[in-house]
Amino acid sequence: MAFVLLAFLVVATGVIARRSYGIAQARALRDLDRERVQLESRRTQLQRDIRDASSRVRLQKTAEQALGMRVPADSQVIILAPGATRAR
Amino acid sequence: MRDDRSRWITGALALAAFALVCRAAWVQIWQHEYWTRKANDQQTTTANLPAPRGTITDATGLVLAESRTLVTIAIDPRAVRNIGALRRGLETARVAPNWIRRATDTTRKWVEIPQRFLPNDIATVQAMRGVRTTPVAERVYLPSESVRRLVGRATPERGLDGVEFALDSLLTGERGTAALVRDARGRTLVSPDGDGDAARPGHTVTLTVNHALQDIAERALADAQSRTGANGGDIVVLDPRDGAVLAMASRRPDPKSLAATAVTESFEPGSTLKPFFAGRLLDLRRARSDEVVNTYNGQMKLGTRTITDVHKAPRMSLREVIAQSSNIGIVQFAARLTAREEYELLRDLGFGTPTGVPYPLEASGRLRPPSQWSATSAASLAMGYEVSVSPLQLAVAYAAIANGGELLQPSLIRRITAPDGRVVWTHARRALRRVLSPEAAADVRRMLVEVVEEGTAGGADLAQFEVGGKSGTARRTGKGGRYAAGSYTASFVGLFPADDPQLVVLVKLDNPQGAYYGGKTAAPVFKAVLEGALASRDASIDRQRVAAQVRAPAESATADSVREVAAAAESRDARGDAVGDVPAVIDLTQPRGRAPALPARAVPSVDGLPTRRAVFTLHEAGFRVQLTEGAGVDPAPGTVLKPGSIVRLGRNQPR
16 A cells, blocks of 8 residues: 555656646746747847948938048949959 | 444445545546546637738848837736836836836736837846736838838738738738646746647748839939929839839828839820830831931921920931920821821830739829820820820830830739748749830930930930930829929930840939929939949949940040059059959940040050059050950050950969
């Protein structure tokens, strides 16, 4: 009888431990998922900021106002065409 | 007696135990399904997982519209253990002070903050007891008015207008579900069993639009609007080789106008239609480009109507009629077409029918059948009146002139990619019909070059490249559908370069003030767009092909440019910067076409000079230089060649 009782206790402890471990893992998973969402959102925001900062609209305005630059006339653009071979 | 009592107690206990076992068997075996379902209902729940809407990118992969996850928060102040930390967290997340006060008021039961937050901004608050967060999707767009017009708007669930609406079924993903387990306190966790279906994001749509060209067009249109006082306008840039729309900018005074009006609004094109009549007449051999008609010194009576020309001449050839945009001339020539032939020409060009680009409410324009024409309709149509077209339709028609006569199906969509990376649709060139023979198209292109070089649209001329185009100035209708005095639509449609065009650029300005002619107002915008595109590295121009079509305005300018390039190169050499991949052919500008003929000259000696200095010397002498693998100069120094000839320079020459 004592052995049966002991076996029951061991099995019950195992079941409870497994369940507790499962719940802890699920919580960790939830936290990781939350962190993933946060990081994804941050990445989207940063990429958006980079796009805005490097957009032609923003850069051209800054180049013209702060640096006094302008879009060159077509006569001031020299197109270097790649030929059949390239220099090393 | 005692034994009897003992037996009774034992029997009763055994009976009770038996009843318990029976009840357990009843509950666990016969009622198993019922209790399992009841336990599941109490302990598990299902959550809907929103599907991220597909991303929209430009042709280079730049994201124009995408979805991101934000969160809303609701707080049970009485359950929060550290109110001070909550207050600090909310302050960091820039929550309005009155809502912070409410959220930290422990007499309240439940406070929902009416703001959306980046999950990162409320990470500390989110982890607190008594705080519940709900994810919400938000659509994020590139901050460009024209891109917004084109891409449209969408809620997280559905598209409202633009491409978002037209391709809604592809952009919308499939919702997923997740099984959650609930503990005794009602808190939920994702089920460790992993039951549920993952959400499937929508397809990624890649537009044909190039963001660099789009920015350039947008800026050029804004500048033109402020310079000319126009109410609004449109620019369409099209690749005439495959019908891809590379840029589409629109401006309207009405802030409620959110559509890409280059697709949704039509206008009377005016003189920009004349080249098509010339092309069809050439095709049918009813006219030659040098054939002359009487233009009556700029005034001609047609029934009760008087037709006038701005450029007055007694007679003009067909070529001059196009170059000077003579109304009288084109009416005279177009009279050689029957009403049915005129109608078929305009119908073949796609006018009166939507182009079929995936955009809601596309304008079909207006083209009436000959049965509804008046006595002067044929003449009006030849001058670009009594017909309305959308800017996109007109650009597509000019693409036919540019590509040798084929009307192409225009496309806004380059590619559609499934969430698993599989390309489910890709744009391919699709010719709808031939509207001009290649010979007639080439003749018309030459006429368009004359429009820019000698005719009404000198403002479109580029120094280094031959371009062609046609300006148009049409009266605008006002209230009651009658033409309003002093109200015009100025337009210009150009081809770049004129020979083997890579771009068709349509510029339309609504109601410009002052010098309102298309050649004066819209043509310079075409030039501004091309200058911006040439100065940009990523504006959909095949530079290798363009380099072969460079012409020089004057030798001095070329020499100046060469000096600047050589000085910059020498500066880099002096700093010891790695030169890297030096283009083997440096195709600098040389006189061609209209440039004056220059005398032949001897190839100079470049012995002992560094490569860059040698290139500079040869260019300064007026030659084009091709770097080769060998050694020496070919032809040899001292050989007399025409300026612009190619001189091969061996990069392995001992120096």
